[in-house]
Amino acid sequence: MTIYDISEKAGVSIATVSRVLNGSANVSEETRQRVLDVIEKYEYTPNAFARGLGLNTMRTIGIMCADSSDLYLAKAIYYLERQLRENDYRCILCCSGYELDTRRESLDLLLQQKVDGIILVGSNYIYGQAAQNKYILDAALTTPIMLLNGALDAPNVYSVLCDDYTSVQEATGRMIASGIHDILYFYNSDSYSGKRKRSGYLNAMETHGLEPMQEFFAGNHEDISGMTEQLLRLHQNGQAFHGLIAADDTLALAAVKYAQTLGMQIPDDLSVIGYNNSILAQCCHPELTSIDNKLEALCQHLTDTLMDVLTDNYGIKNTMFSGDLILRGTTKAL
Amino acid sequence: MTIYDISEKAGVSIATVSRVLNGSANVSEETRQRVLDVIEKYEYTPNAFARGLGLNTMRTIGIMCADSSDLYLAKAIYYLERQLRENDYRCILCCSGYELDTRRESLDLLLQQKVDGIILVGSNYIYGQAAQNKYILDAALTTPIMLLNGALDAPNVYSVLCDDYTSVQEATGRMIASGIHDILYFYNSDSYSGKRKRSGYLNAMETHGLEPMQEFFAGNHEDISGMTEQLLRLHQNGQAFHGLIAADDTLALAAVKYAQTLGMQIPDDLSVIGYNNSILAQCCHPELTSIDNKLEALCQHLTDTLMDVLTDNYGIKNTMFSGDLILRGTTKAL
Numbered sequence: 092m093t094i095y096d097i098s099e100k101a102g103v104s105i106a107t108v109s110r111v112l113n114g115s116a117n118v119s120e121e122t123r124q125r126v127l128d129v130i131e132k133y134e135y136t137p138n139a140f141a142r143g144l145g146l147n148t149m150r151t152i153g154i155m156c157a158d159s160s161d162l163y164l165a166k167a168i169y170y171l172e173r174q175l176r177e178n179d180y181r182c183i184l185c186c187s188g189y190e191l192d193t194r195r196e197s198l199d200l201l202l203q204q205k206v207d208g209i210i211l212v213g214s215n216y217i218y219g220q221a222a223q224n225k226y227i228l229d230a231a232l233t234t235p236i237m238l239l240n241g242a243l244d245a246p247n248v249y250s251v252l253c254d255d256y257t258s259v260q261e262a263t264g265r266m267i268a269s270g271i272h273d274i275l276y277f278y279n280s281d282s283y284s285g286k287r288k289r290s291g292y293l294n295a296m297e298t299h300g301l302e303p304m305q306e307f308f309a310g311n312h313e314d315i316s317g318m319t320e321q322l323l324r325l326h327q328n329g330q331a332f333h334g335l336i337a338a339d340d341t342l343a344l345a346a347v348k349y350a351q352t353l354g355m356q357i358p359d360d361l362s363v364i365g366y367n368n369s370i371l372a373q374c375c376h377p378e379l380t381s382i383d384n385k386l387e388a389l390c391q392h393l394t395d396t397l398m399d400v401l402t403d404n405y406g407i408k409n410t411m412f413s414g415d416l417i418l419r420g421t422t423k424a425l
Numbered sequence: 426m427t428i429y430d431i432s433e434k435a436g437v438s439i440a441t442v443s444r445v446l447n448g449s450a451n452v453s454e455e456t457r458q459r460v461l462d463v464i465e466k467y468e469y470t471p472n473a474f475a476r477g478l479g480l481n482t483m484r485t486i487g488i489m490c491a492d493s494s495d496l497y498l499a500k501a502i503y504y505l506e507r508q509l510r511e512n513d514y515r516c517i518l519c520c521s522g523y524e525l526d527t528r529r530e531s532l533d534l535l536l537q538q539k540v541d542g543i544i545l546v547g548s549n550y551i552y553g554q555a556a557q558n559k560y561i562l563d564a565a566l567t568t569p570i571m572l573l574n575g576a577l578d579a580p581n582v583y584s585v586l587c588d589d590y591t592s593v594q595e596a597t598g599r600m601i602a603s604g605i606h607d608i609l610y611f612y613n614s615d616s617y618s619g620k621r622k623r624s625g626y627l628n629a630m631e632t633h634g635l636e637p638m639q640e641f642f643a644g645n646h647e648d649i650s651g652m653t654e655q656l657l658r659l660h661q662n663g664q665a666f667h668g669l670i671a672a673d674d675t676l677a678l679a680a681v682k683y684a685q686t687l688g689m690q691i692p693d694d695l696s697v698i699g700y701n702n703s704i705l706a707q708c709c710h711p712e713l714t715s716i717d718n719k720l721e722a723l724c725q726h727l728t729d730t731l732m733d734v735l736t737d738n739y740g741i742k743n744t745m746f747s748g749d750l751i752l753r754g755t756t757k758a759l
Contacts, residue, residue, distance in 0.1 A: 151534070159493060159518070160503030169494030172520040176527070181534050184493070184518035186506040193510070200485070200515050204538060315707050344708055351710055370496075373649050374678055374708035376685055 101129040151181045152397070153201030156212040157189050161312060162340075162369050163386070167212045167239060170390035178398055180207070189215065195226045202230055208397050210237045214284030217241040235400045237393050240284050242409065249400065250409045251393040253384035255284050258414030259291030262364050262382055263336055265416065267299050269423045271334035271362055274301070277322070277346065278338035279308040288338050288366065304332060308342065318345030323352060333361055340365040340372050340381055347375045347421065363421040377420025384414045435463040485515045486731070487535030490546040491523050495646060496674075496703050497720070501546045501573060504724035512732055514541070523549065529560045536564055542731050544571040548618030551575040569734045571727050574618050576743065583734065584743045585727040587718035589618050592748030593625030596698050596716055597670055599750065601633050603757045605668035605696055608635070611656070611680065612672035613642040622672050622700065638666060642676065652679030657686060667695055674699040674706050674715055681709045681755065697755040711754025718748045 098105045103122055110118050111126040152175050156164045172182045183204055187197035194216070201209055209230060216238065218224055224243060230236060231247040242250040266274055276292045278285060289305070296303040306325065310317045322345060325332075337343035343365030350361045357363065357377055365372055368383035389412055400406040432439045437456055444452050445460040486509050490498045506516045517538055521531035528550070535543055543564060550572065552558055558577060564570055565581040576584040600608055610626045612619060623639070630637040640659065644651045656679060659666075671677035677699030684695045691697065691711055699706055702717035723746055734740040 149537075158503060159506065160500050162496075162499075165496075165499040166494050168520070169492060172493065173522075176522070181531070182520065183534075183538070184520070186502070186516065186518070188507075188510070197515070200517075203483075204517070313704050315704070341704075348710075370647050370649070370675075371705070371708055374705055376682075376710060 263295035274334035487540035597629035608668035
């Protein structure tokens with residue numbers, strides 16, 4: 092049963108049902124009672140409604156991610172869970188996998204648990220085709236939906252993003268300014284955020300009249316050996332590059348190993364920039380220059396926005412943070 | 426309401442309630458009906474009961490871990506979620522933190538969701554004092570509890586472990602056999618598994634008549650710089666060692682950085698063995714020799730056991746797997 096069913100059964104508009112649930116004064120007492128009767132008759136008290144009616148909630152937030160073993164997603168879950176706990180909310184996590192079917196199922200499961208809000212972690216939740224995002228819009232009819240690193244313009248959907256486009260564009264521009272013109276872009280995802288990163292690279296190369304070089308890795312996101320071998324094959328085929336921008340720190344680590352295998356000096360023979368500024372950036376020698384996408388700040392802002400929405404039914408719809416280039420040993424000084 | 430309350434209200438023993446729920450034939454029809462009446466009257470249908478009565482379940486398993494950003498725990502959750510999904514079960518994850526209070530709360534939350542079983546991931550769930558484990562025993566009265574890398578001898582509690590003791594003992598013995606006698610043990614946890622690892626090291630040193638050296642790191646589990654600095658302080662204070670066994674790969678990576686800072690050659694001047702065989706083991710140069718604790722196999726066995734318990738009310742109580750030493754560049758050949 093959705094808000095549509097209630098409006099139909101009560102014979103009033105959706106906007107009226109919404110006003111009743113939000114306790115607005117612009118509803119006649121008779122209409123108000125009619126809507127509440129329908130809700131009571133059908134025992135329909137999901138939490139978004141319960142909140143409007145002042146009923147108790149379970150104070151739980153559902154978190155969905157594709158794969159909790161991904162370093163970036165795991166870290167986001169860690170921050171969100173801690174911040175929600177500070178606000179006296181518990182969290183329930185569903186690992187949805189990457190398929191649309193299992194995503195729909197996972198979201199349904201969270202809605203059944205009557206959570207107060209749902210956070211979709213990771214940019215891979217938003218598809219290019221509107222029909223594929225319908226299950227998210229449906230969920231938003233009753234429960235606020237927060238997107239971390241995704242964007243979708245819809246009622247009751249809120250987005251917090253890192254400006255991946257500008258981050259990669261500026262990092263590429265900086266590498267060009269250090270005198271390197273043959274820069275390879277190495278990536279492994281064409282998610283919403285993946286596309287934006289790649290556009291940033293392409294724009295910087297184009298602006299400087301340079302030929303872009305792109306290499307896509309289709310294997311497992313932890314297979315650093317496989318990534319290294321793919322780069323070595325490029326070398327065997329005569330493709331030379333003295334700079335490499337990676338869409339993820341694992342791909343950048345593969346570039347460091349590639350240079351070690353070929354006896355190239357970093358950063359003199361090869362400059363490398365990673366993405367995420369994860370623990371991996373500290374693991375290699377020299378340590379990795381990497382783009383920090385301010386994950387903790389993003390998560391804190393998302394939690395704050397969600398708390399605003401749950402308290403006042405109002406929150407900032409879209410927020411974009413700037414990334415920071417953290418300079419370490421794999422890039423030259425300007 | 427627990428199984429105790431039902432037995433009291435029905436005026437029968439707990440064993441009888443259990444027999445009714447498991448569909449045993451050794452119960453008179455009159456007694457059976459009395460127990461079912463109590464259950465129905467109090468609308469008590471947690472899933473363990475529902476299964477016994479042939480009612481539908483939600484086919485969900487609750488997973489609890491202390492901190493989902495820990496590489497090892499994140500990986501375990503990833504395997505478990507995938508394997509449970511293959512068995513047509515969904516998973517709900519609660520990050521419980523490391524405090525007893527938030528653990529109790531998280532377990533309660535999962536029980537309220539009427540999950541079919543609960544998996545506690547990580548050896549830090551089992552305390553030394555029995556009173557602190559009571560909340561787990563209480564939960565086991567209605568819901569099967571699976572421990573990954575913990576052990577607790579109690580009804581309806583099942584354990585799957587890696588033999589951390591023997592793994593570290595053998596790794597230490599191997600390093601001694603390669604001619605290194607001054608071996609430091611570097612650790613950051615005194616959990617159930619942490620204690621077992623340390624005992625393995627101590628036993629190996631003692632057996633060979635060598636003086637043990639132990640160093641505890643109290644900081645954040647990802648603070649590789651802090652770990653490195655702590656090792657450098659040992660050096661400044663004149664404490665020498667030519668071998669290092671680490672309780673985790675992050676600690677071993679710090680040892681590699683320590684050697685790089687001092688211009689020591691690995692493995693000639695310093696041999697290093699890590700633990701977990703995580704992605705970090707592939708990140709440094711030379712790559713890290715590390716103990717593989719067979720996490721995927723452990724998770725698969727745990728899932729299989731849980732499926733047995735849910736189907737037949739019977740499963741293997743305790744299973745211990747052997748670890749494997751994965752030899753890479755940070756140790757000498759024998």
